[in-house]
Amino acid sequence: MTTVNEPHPARWWEAVDNDRVRCDLCPHHCVLAPNQTGECRVRQNIGGKLYAIGYANTVALSIDPIEKKPFYHFFPGQSIFSVGPNGCNLHCRYCQNHFSSQSSTPTDHLSPEQVVRFANRPGVAGVAFTYTEPLVWYEYVMDTVRACQRSGFSTACVSNGYISLEPLEELLGAVDAFNFDLKSFSDDFYRSQCGGRLYPILRTIETAIQSPAHVEVALLLITNLNDSPEEVGKLCRWLAEHDPETPLHLSRYHPSWKLKLPSTPVATMMRSWEIAREAGLKHVYLGNVTLDDKYTETRCPDCDAVLIRRQSYQTRILGLNGETCTACGRKINIVNTV
Ligand code: SF4
Known part of the structure; x- marks a missing residue:
């Protein structure tokens, strides 16, 4: 290539x-x-x-565990073929992929049809647009999604959600799943750390939750910047008001690129998990930190049975029958039908 x-x-x-x-x-x-x-x-x-100008040029191509994206409620335990472009419309000072998002790294050219051929192997649920910011790859994402649809593959975007409403609505009608990276609940944070605004991202998440697409949300907790109990509580209550069953991934920050603050204390991660649960969110997960199973497993919101247990990227489905709890029959917000 x-x-x-x-x-x-x-x-x-x-x-x-x-x-x-x-x-x-x-x-x-x-x-x-x-x-x-x-x-x-x-x-x-x-x-x-x-x-x-970046159409079909991917900075990476890899078959990853879907949990790595992270998606915990979209084909759990499966793999996903992952591609991503150079470029991003935000400029987060702590970006872990800044070599590709803020400058240019070598790319491979991959047509939409080639993506489908790469993804066509056992255990691969579909194609993820990820690594940097797939929204700025809009035309290629849409063409590849259509090629995937023709071949029966699912598609997923891992995105900052910074997009205008009309293109978003078209995307929501095509892509099966989204993980939106909500970086903070503060407009000041977005302006000073990312070069964007909060409001359009909240609008994206609200709109996506109301659409047929599967939605998960990720928040990187950064020491003293967005990890106060007040801010975490406000964000979680807002998300719970829109859909308490939206999976929320709380990830631990480590120093990266221009931001050299110390790593987020483990105690802050655990406290934030409690706050999110108290806010009413049913599925809250901690990432970038190794702790007790309770922070990574999925339980039934009604009967508390363990549905999925995760250790690193080893995923065991224990209590799911398709998309329902085996113990009590409750429907779970999960896509699990291959
Ligand atoms: S409006 Fe957004 S997507 Fe369009 S060129 Fe500017 S940054 Fe890129």
């Missing part, structure tokens, strides 16, 4: 005047002069038209 730099026509843009265009894919609404690229670095004004 080789990198092909041929630009692909982009969607979601308008001409502003003779030679400038405005991209409306995300809330930045970048206005671009000729040859200029947007904040995401992968959408460019070429000759008065907008192009997706």
Whole structure:
């Protein structure tokens, strides 16, 4: 496979005047002069038209445990073929993938049909768009999703959720599952640490929860930046009001890229788990930290039977019959039908 730099026509843009265009894919609404690229670095004004210059170029391709994304309620125990682009429309100071998200790493060219061929092996539930920010790969994601649909494969996006409403609605009608990375419940945090705004991301999650797509949410708890009991409590109550059965992944921060704060204390992780449960969330998980099974296992919200037990990426389904609890028959918010 080789990198092909041929630009692909982009969607979601308008001409502003003779030679400038405005991209409306995300809330930045970048206005671009000729040859200029947007904040995401992968959408460019070429000759008065907008192009997706990273189309089909992936920085990584790998078959991963689906729990690694993380998805805990979407084909648990299965694998997923994972691809992702260079570029991102946010600029988080602690990004673990900053080599690809904030600058460019070598890519392999992979057509949508090739993705389907790679994914077509035993134990692989489908295709995940992940690693950096798949929303800025919009045209390729949609084309690949359609190719997957034709072949009966599921699709999933791991995303920051920073997208305009209209393209989001189209995406929600096509992609089967999303894990949205909600970075904080503070607009100041989004402005100072990520170069974005909170409101559009809350709108994305609300809209997605109301759609047929399966939704999980992740929050990286960062020492003294977004891990106060007040902020964690507010975020969890907000999520519980929209859907208390949405799985929430609380991940432990370690120093990364420009942010050199100490790792989040384990006690903060455990306290945040309790806060999330008290807020009414039924499925709360801790990540990037090894603790008691109770922080990673799935239990039935009604009868408390253990449904799934996880150790590292070893997943054992113990009490599920398809998507219902074997012990009491309760329907669980889980996609488990291959
Ligand atoms: S997708 Fe990229 S080019 Fe388009 S508005 Fe967002 S940051 Fe700007």
